[in-house]
Amino acid sequence: MGTISTSVGLASNLPTGEIIDALINAQRGTIDRLASRAEEYGATSGGLNVLSGNLLSLTGSATTLGKETTFDKLTTTVSNPAILSVAPSPDTPVGTYEFEAIRKATTQQIYSKGFANTDTQTLGEGVITIASGGKLATPTPLDILNEGQGVARGVFRITDGSGASADIDISDAVSVTDVLDLINENSAISVEARAEGDGIILVDTSGQSATDFSVAELNGGHAAEGLGLLKTTAGTTITGDDINTIPGDYTLDLINGGNGLRLIEGAPELRISLTDDPTTEFDVDLDDAVTLQDIADAINDHEDNAGKVLAEVNNGQFTLTDQTGGGGAGAFELTEINDANVLHELGLDVAAVGNTISGERIIGGLDSVLLRNLRGGQGFDQLGSISLTDQSGKTAVVDLSTATSLNDVINAINQAEDTGSKLNLTATFDELGTGIRIIDTTASPSGNLTIADVGGSTLATQLGIAVDAAQSTVESGSLNLQYVNAATSLDGYAPGGGTPQTSAFTITDSAGNTATISLSTSVKNIGDVLQRINSNETINVQAQLNETGDGFELIDLAGGAETLTVQDLGGGQAAQGLRLLGEVDTNEGGQQRISSRLTTEIQIDAEDTLDDIAEKLNNANAGLTAAIIDDGSTLNSKRLVLNSTRSGSEGALILDSEGFDLGLTITTRAEDAVLRIGSNPATAFVTTSSTNRFNTGINALIDIKEVSEDPITVTVQRDQDNIINSVQSFIDSYNRIIDAAADLTKFDPDTGERGVLQGEGIVLRLLRRLDSEVTQPVGNLNGPYRSLVDLGITVTSGGKLQLDDEVLKTALDDNPAAVREFFTATDNGLSDRLETTVDAFTDPFTGAISLQNEALTASLQSIDERIGVLNEILENKRARLVEQYARMETIISELNSQSSAIDRLAALANPGSS
Numbered sequence: 029m030g031t032i033s034t035s036v037g038l039a040s041n042l043p044t045g046e047i048i049d050a051l052i053n054a055q056r057g058t059i060d061r062l063a064s065r066a067e068e069y070g071a072t073s074g075g076l077n078v079l080s081g082n083l084l085s086l087t088g089s090a091t092t093l094g095k096e097t098t099f100d101k102l103t104t105t106v107s108n109p110a111i112l113s114v115a116p117s118p119d120t121p122v123g124t125y126e127f128e129a130i131r132k133a134t135t136q137q138i139y140s141k142g143f144a145n146t147d148t149q150t151l152g153e154g155v156i157t158i159a160s161g162g163k164l165a166t167p168t169p170l171d172i173l174n175e176g177q178g179v180a181r182g183v184f185r186i187t188d189g190s191g192a193s194a195d196i197d198i199s200d201a202v203s204v205t206d207v208l209d210l211i212n213e214n215s216a217i218s219v220e221a222r223a224e225g226d227g228i229i230l231v232d233t234s235g236q237s238a239t240d241f242s243v244a245e246l247n248g249g250h251a252a253e254g255l256g257l258l259k260t261t262a263g264t265t266i267t268g269d270d271i272n273t274i275p276g277d278y279t280l281d282l283i284n285g286g287n288g289l290r291l292i293e294g295a296p297e298l299r300i301s302l303t304d305d306p307t308t309e310f311d312v313d314l315d316d317a318v319t320l321q322d323i324a325d326a327i328n329d330h331e332d333n334a335g336k337v338l339a340e341v342n343n344g345q346f347t348l349t350d351q352t353g354g355g356g357a358g359a360f361e362l363t364e365i366n367d368a369n370v371l372h373e374l375g376l377d378v379a380a381v382g383n384t385i386s387g388e389r390i391i392g393g394l395d396s397v398l399l400r401n402l403r404g405g406q407g408f409d410q411l412g413s414i415s416l417t418d419q420s421g422k423t424a425v426v427d428l429s430t431a432t433s434l435n436d437v438i439n440a441i442n443q444a445e446d447t448g449s450k451l452n453l454t455a456t457f458d459e460l461g462t463g464i465r466i467i468d469t470t471a472s473p474s475g476n477l478t479i480a481d482v483g484g485s486t487l488a489t490q491l492g493i494a495v496d497a498a499q500s501t502v503e504s505g506s507l508n509l510q511y512v513n514a515a516t517s518l519d520g521y522a523p524g525g526g527t528p529q530t531s532a533f534t535i536t537d538s539a540g541n542t543a544t545i546s547l548s549t550s551v552k553n554i555g556d557v558l559q560r561i562n563s564n565e566t567i568n569v570q571a572q573l574n575e576t577g578d579g580f581e582l583i584d585l586a587g588g589a590e591t592l593t594v595q596d597l598g599g600g601q602a603a604q605g606l607r608l609l610g611e612v613d614t615n616e617g618g619q620q621r622i623s624s625r626l627t628t629e630i631q632i633d634a635e636d637t638l639d640d641i642a643e644k645l646n647n648a649n650a651g652l653t654a655a656i657i658d659d660g661s662t663l664n665s666k667r668l669v670l671n672s673t674r675s676g677s678e679g680a681l682i683l684d685s686e687g688f689d690l691g692l693t694i695t696t697r698a699e700d701a702v703l704r705i706g707s708n709p710a711t712a713f714v715t716t717s718s719t720n721r722f723n724t725g726i727n728a729l730i731d732i733k734e735v736s737e738d739p740i741t742v743t744v745q746r747d748q749d750n751i752i753n754s755v756q757s758f759i760d761s762y763n764r765i766i767d768a769a770a771d772l773t774k775f776d777p778d779t780g781e782r783g784v785l786q787g788e789g790i791v792l793r794l795l796r797r798l799d800s801e802v803t804q805p806v807g808n809l810n811g812p813y814r815s816l817v818d819l820g821i822t823v824t825s826g827g828k829l830q831l832d833d834e835v836l837k838t839a840l841d842d843n844p845a846a847v848r849e850f851f852t853a854t855d856n857g858l859s860d861r862l863e864t865t866v867d868a869f870t871d872p873f874t875g876a877i878s879l880q881n882e883a884l885t886a887s888l889q890s891i892d893e894r895i896g897v898l899n900e901i902l903e904n905k906r907a908r909l910v911e912q913y914a915r916m917e918t919i920i921s922e923l924n925s926q927s928s929a930i931d932r933l934a935a936l937a938n939p940g941s942s
């Protein structure tokens with residue numbers, strides 16, 4: 029009998045792990061289907077994002093087309109770019125212009141006389157004074173004459189009594205001074221020209237009467253007429269008409285020699301008190317005033333006036349009339365309030381006569397300065413007559429009681445006569461131009477030169493020309509023209525032309541009291557500084573404009589034993605910027621003073637050499653640079669060269685050396701650049717600039733590179749290329765959407781391949797909306813263009829757009845405003861319409877694409893969560909199977925052990941059976 033085996037084994041020969049994996053994988057079908065669906069959703073979302081990105085690109089290009097700046101961009105063509113460069117602004121009108129560069133700006137340059145060396149030769153002890161203002165010769169621009177209508181440029185002919193003629197071409201003239209120089213320097217005629225009052229005087233000095241003395245126009249021009257000189261006389265004098273007539277629209281910044289008017293922002297400046305009973309009194313706020321007439325209107329239109337006072341402005345003078353009829357105890361008067369400084373500047377610091385306040389003139393005569401602005405703005409105590417006696421004994425008394433400008437005084441002296449014979453006196457400006465000089469030209473002097481006040485006049489004395497001595501010349505010295513007042517801006521006031529820092533400084537009076545003064549951004553002019561200091565009650569210090577006309581001063585009123593001082597705080601430089609830093613610099617009448625002046629004084633010591641002086645000048649930060657050159661001369665070849673740091677008339681400096689002689693000579697005058705706008709001088713106008721850059725009336729920046737003899741043509745046109753490129757960019761963006769949509773929705777019937785958005789209705793809706801926007805005509809536009817077709821933009825096969833450049837260029841030439849409107853109009857413009865359409869699909873909250881993407885994202889999240897749950901279930905099942913198989917293996921192993929034992933027992937029981 030055979031042996032029966034009892035061993036037990038698994039039915040499969042596969043490893044246990046593989047068996048479990050096979051069982052688990054057989055149950056992953058649901059997960060795989062979910063993952064496949066998630067992949068489809070992801071692809072759809074990706075396709076929608078591609079579409080959305082292209083839509084946003086379209087919005088960007090459409091937004092560019094919707095901006096006014098896209099259509100405002102301009103290009104210029106300059107006929108000679110070596111002469112001018114032109115940079116238009118968006119406000120520059122399109123057109124063709126002609127300019128002529130008459131003169132470039134020049135920078136003042138001053139040479140000293142020659143010296144032997146720079147490091148050993150000393151010059152002596154003294155003071156160098158550097159001032160940026162105070163010149164008495166103030167050229168009147170031609171363009172402000174004749175009530176602002178100006179003077180037509182052109183050529184006129186002057187014929188003197190001898191019959192000699194000269195053609196005077198004022199085509200390039202900028203000021204009355206230029207016109208006078210052209211006449212006086214013409215040697216073909218014997219004619220002297222001068223400004224007198226508000227007109228020009230021509231005097232025939234030929235001494236002949238062969239023909240009438242006349243001025244005639246040439247070439248159909250109006251230059252002589254504009255100058256008030258279109259006249260003929262049998263005599264020797266042509267008295268020109270008044271051309272310096274001041275209209276009501278004369279701006280306040282021009283009054284008082286350009287000193288302007290300081291207004292108190294947010295508060296009234298002027299109180300008017302009338303003579304009625306009860307007394308009418310009201311405060312006038314001048315904040316909105318820009319012109320002289322605005323001042324009068326602010327008074328006349330005041331709600332409390334009601335016709336009680338009438339303010340009028342006539343040729344630069346104010347007149348106020350009290351129309352109440354009187355009856356009250358009060359006086360008719362004007363009072364400044366809120367620390368304002370307006371009465372003097374408006375010429376109204378005068379008493380009423382009866383019911384009228386007649387203001388003083390606040391505009392100087394032609395090429396002259398007001399007497400009231402001399403002596404630091406103090407004017408003269410009493411105008412009246414002065415007596416003149418030259419050294420030959422001729423004598424005259426001139427009445428200057430009605431004089432308003434310095435030219436009135438100079439002309440009166442020059443025209444003074446003794447029984448029909450002119451005195452041998454010539455009045456002119458001194459060498460520095462800050463004072464006047466009287467020269468006695470008597471050939472054989474036999475007596476004293478005498479100039480004296482008559483009666484109560486103080487004019488000769490206060491002018492500094494009173495004299496009674498055997499001398500041929502008397503000089504006034506500086507007349508201290510006021511060029512700094514309360515309205516003077518702090519911009520450019522600091523040393524070197526900067527603006528004082530907005531920081532704090534302290535003032536300590538002689539009693540030891542200290543006040544902190546803050547220089548904030550609201551402090552904009554000298555008047556603001558004075559107000560800040562004077563309103564501080566901690567110190568006994570008064571701040572006021574100085575008597576030299578070039579700044580202000582602090583006056584100690586405490587009367588203490590200590591020193592008046594000013595110090596900056598916290599590392600700031602406000603006091604330094606205000607030119608106040610330091611201690612007392614003068615002590616007048618027992619009062620300590622600290623001066624702030626635009627004038628710089630440099631102390632030169634006895635041992636200083638030319639090198640030392642140059643160093644001191646450079647360290648003074650006074651608006652100039654100093655250098656030393658060697659001019660190559662055999663003797664005394666070392667010269668000091670001084671250059672202003674600013675070009676044009678703004679950089680003109682007045683230099684004087686006292687105590688030693690530098691022998692200063694101006695080698696290059698400070699002149700403004702001059703530009704003519706227009707090619708015909710008769711109709712063009714001339715403008716000036718302290719630099720070679722002009723911001724002209726056509727709102728373009730023009731730089732003069734060189735002077736031109738012929739007009740330069742400048743063509744300003746719209747930058748059509750920029751507009752066309754912007755339109756093409758829009759078309760390209762639109763066409764990319766069409767391409768993207770086609771790719772995303774494609775279907776290949778041969779391969780069955782589908783685009784990720786094939787069958788998605790949102791794409792079809794989008795294309796329909798876009799097609800409607802670019803093909804449908806638009807109403808409610810003012811111009812002739814209603815659709816893109818009108819502008820050369822058509823739809824081609826496949827729904828793409830195509831541009832015909834020529835059609836668009838023609839539209840831009842014919843009606844650029846209508847093209848602009850088509851793209852930029854609010855609501856109906858293409859840009860706004862496309863933005864609305866694109867927003868309907870891409871808005872992050874309400875857009876169709878955004879909503880569909882949001883739904884896809886939610887579905888993907890749900891699938892991910894479901895797959896996660898199913899994977900967890902399968903992993904749990906795997907764990908159970910592994911455990912079950914392990915137990916089964918154990919049982920089988922035990923059974924196999926038992927089977928082996930049975931087999932051995934059976935073998936023992938049947939030893940011979942094998």
